[in-house]
Amino acid sequence: MRPDPAFGLLELYDDALPHVYGYLLARVRDVPLAEDLTAETFLAAVSALRKQPAPELSVGWLIGVARHKLADHWRRAEREQRGLRLVDSDQQDTVDPWDEEVDVMVAHEVLCQLGPHHQAALTLRYLDGLGVPQVAEHLGRTVHATEALLVRARNAFRRTYRGEEGAP
Structure with a gap:
């Protein structure tokens, strides 16, 4: 029986957790949301590591997974808001x-x-x-x-x- 490739994540977890959580917290500025997204990131990492071929495990790769989870969160939030109100029709300015x-x-x-x-x-x-x-x-x-x-x-x-x- 081969060992579960996701066990490699356990070895990296203690080092990676502050980086992943810090990345997310700096962007959402909401502790409970950052904690939830961090948990989602590590769960998604476990799933990805069990697929063949397994990605190369690193803190950078985990940050990439976190970025995807953050984008998923924003897409969900956008869909919820879209259902509650009309889309804002902003006028475009030429000044940057x-x-x-x-x-x-x-x-x-x-x-x-x-x-x-x-x-x-x-x-x-x-x-x-x-x-x-x-x-x-x-x-x-x-x-x-x-x-x-x-x-x-x-x-x-x-x-x-x-x-x-x-x-x-």
């Missing part, structure tokens, strides 16, 4: 709000006030540093739809940050 200096603490608070779809797009693009095609892949959207989402998300962030009318 990312050319300004922002206060990091205020920026995190503003990000938490945005809808999940905007949080997901901005976090993946600007905090994780992913390109638009990678953001689109994580969110299950086309590149063009993701570009439009990023424009709306940046506009919503800017309005909320500045305290303007019509902010989410």
Whole structure:
């Protein structure tokens, strides 16, 4: 009988847990949610390790799994909100709000006030540093739809940050 390949995760767990949890907590700013997503990440890792061929186990790979779980969470939250209200029809501005200096603490608070779809797009693009095609892949959207989402998300962030009318 061959040993379960997921047992390798036990050896890495103590080292990986603070990294995975820290990654998630920094993005969601909600302890219970970060804990839930961390648990989901490790459960998904066990499932992935039992498939053939098993991925190479590392902290970086676990962070990638966490990124997918976070994107899944935001997609679920977006679907829930979409069912409760009409889609916001933002007007597009030509000024890039990312050319300004922002206060990091205020920026995190503003990000938490945005809808999940905007949080997901901005976090993946600007905090994780992913390109638009990678953001689109994580969110299950086309590149063009993701570009439009990023424009709306940046506009919503800017309005909320500045305290303007019509902010989410």
